[in-house]
Amino acid sequence: MASGAPSPPLSPEQQQLAALAALLMLEQKARRAASPREFAHVAVQETLQLFRYRQAVLWRASGRSGVVIEAVSGVDRPDPEAPYVRWLTGMLSGLRRRSGGETMVSLSREEAGASWEEGWNEWGVGFGLWAPLRAPEGRLPGGLWFSRDTPWTPGELALLERLAESYAHAWVALEDRQRRRGWSWSLSWGDFPWRRTAALLLLGAMFWPVHLSVLAPAQVAARDPTLITAPMEGVIASFQVTPNQWVNQGDPLFTLEDGVLSSRLEVARKGLDSAQAQFMVNRQRAFADPASKGELSYLQTLVEQRQAEVEYAAAQLNQSRVVAPRGGIVLLGDLHDWLGKPVTVGEKILTLADPKEAEAEIRLPVSEPLDLPPDAPITLFLNVDPLHPVEARLRHAGYLATPGPDGMLAYPLRARFVETDDPPRIGLQGTAKIHGRETVLGYLLFRRPWWALRQMIGW
Numbered sequence: 001m002a003s004g005a006p007s008p009p010l011s012p013e014q015q016q017l018a019a020l021a022a023l024l025m026l027e028q029k030a031r032r033a034a035s036p037r038e039f040a041h042v043a044v045q046e047t048l049q050l051f052r053y054r055q056a057v058l059w060r061a062s063g064r065s066g067v068v069i070e071a072v073s074g075v076d077r078p079d080p081e082a083p084y085v086r087w088l089t090g091m092l093s094g095l096r097r098r099s100g101g102e103t104m105v106s107l108s109r110e111e112a113g114a115s116w117e118e119g120w121n122e123w124g125v126g127f128g129l130w131a132p133l134r135a136p137e138g139r140l141p142g143g144l145w146f147s148r149d150t151p152w153t154p155g156e157l158a159l160l161e162r163l164a165e166s167y168a169h170a171w172v173a174l175e176d177r178q179r180r181r182g183w184s185w186s187l188s189w190g191d192f193p194w195r196r197t198a199a200l201l202l203l204g205a206m207f208w209p210v211h212l213s214v215l216a217p218a219q220v221a222a223r224d225p226t227l228i229t230a231p232m233e234g235v236i237a238s239f240q241v242t243p244n245q246w247v248n249q250g251d252p253l254f255t256l257e258d259g260v261l262s263s264r265l266e267v268a269r270k271g272l273d274s275a276q277a278q279f280m281v282n283r284q285r286a287f288a289d290p291a292s293k294g295e296l297s298y299l300q301t302l303v304e305q306r307q308a309e310v311e312y313a314a315a316q317l318n319q320s321r322v323v324a325p326r327g328g329i330v331l332l333g334d335l336h337d338w339l340g341k342p343v344t345v346g347e348k349i350l351t352l353a354d355p356k357e358a359e360a361e362i363r364l365p366v367s368e369p370l371d372l373p374p375d376a377p378i379t380l381f382l383n384v385d386p387l388h389p390v391e392a393r394l395r396h397a398g399y400l401a402t403p404g405p406d407g408m409l410a411y412p413l414r415a416r417f418v419e420t421d422d423p424p425r426i427g428l429q430g431t432a433k434i435h436g437r438e439t440v441l442g443y444l445l446f447r448r449p450w451w452a453l454r455q456m457i458g459w
């Protein structure tokens with residue numbers, strides 16, 4: 001026989017054996033599919049080895065009567081918004097409602113109905129075959145749809161019915177295998193209902209008693225500090241102390257410019273000397289000239305006025321030199337920011353504080369509402385040593401929110417340290433964990449989402 005001669009036609013027995021071999025091979029490939037994508041490729045592409053068709057579609061059951069197109073032969077990924085896919089989805093959903101997804105149905109254009117006739121002609125479906133993939137336990141994961149130009153033969157329907165059972169079994173097993181892979185820990189314990197048990201444990205954990213807690217910025221501040229303010233208007237000339245220096249009562253702190261005050265005191269003194277001289281001259285004259293006695297009372301008043309001016313000028317000059325009213329450390333920023341700066345009466349210059357009398361100053365944001373019991377426990381994590389927290393107790397909680405240095409509203413809180421022998425250094429920054437009243441874990445987890453939802457919907 002020449003090499004270019006066509007192969008002789010197969011006998012009916014040979015055709016049956018070839019179809020059976022193709023059926024067995026497809027069943028094997030479907031069961032060995034490692035992913036849904038690989039199974040879809042076998043279903044819509046390689047089923048062509050069993051019988052001829054123009055197009056195959058794998059659909060997944062959605063809800064009670066809907067379908068979702070999973071794969072289309074000749075297409076890598078079907079676009080759900082494509083006109084053909086949308087028409088096909090609607091038609092297959094209608095067929096599922098009509099047939100109930102129970103039996104295999106072959107259709108022609110006339111049998112499809114007037115609802116799908118236009119699309120049937122537009123896409124050239126010809127003859128269609130509805131093949132649901134129903135598992136033995138009654139589960140319907142989806143099905144197949146085939147279309148071609150020639151009617152379906154009874155032999156092909158019989159082969160496809162057997163293949164549909166194998167495809168359904170392989171698809172369900174693949175889905176279960178994929179689902180169990182996410183719960184791999186349950187596979188080692190047989191059929192114990194770990195999912196239900198885990199759900200019950202999770203539900204029970206929602207009622208586990210816990211304490212509400214929030215985080216807020218905090219710093220170590222002085223308790224009952226002494227504020228040193230400007231005693232009068234003037235310009236700061238010099239400081240006699242440095243920041244964090246310890247001073248005793250009466251030690252000089254800073255000095256205001258006193259050039260004008262010294263001149264004013266000198267003028268007042270000269271005026272006093274002149275008034276006293278006039279008064280002495282007139283008093284001597286009064287012994288010889290009685291008429292000059294009338295001027296003595298005026299000159300006496302003038303001397304007293306000049307004396308008051310001297311005392312006032314001396315008091316102002318003395319106020320320009322500010323001294324410490326008590327002992328403590330000096331809390332002050334950069335000295336150069338104050339030198340030469342004009343100040344007004346009552347303007348804060350520095351603070352005196354006792355380092356042994358320190359407490360935590362906390363600003364609780366208004367976005368963190370928390371019902372604080374009296375003497376609530378507080379844990380302070382300092383930035384310089386976060387691994388060694390400091391315990392404190394709530395001493396005072398402000399009811400009025402005030403703006404802070406960053407402009408954000410917050411409630412001021414004060415907390416005393418439990419260990420008072422060696423409190424942290426004043427000025428250290430950190431984060432305070434404030435412990436509120438006892439509640440359940442579920443409320444703690446969903447408190448903030450519920451609070452945000454109520455703000456969003458206004459309820």
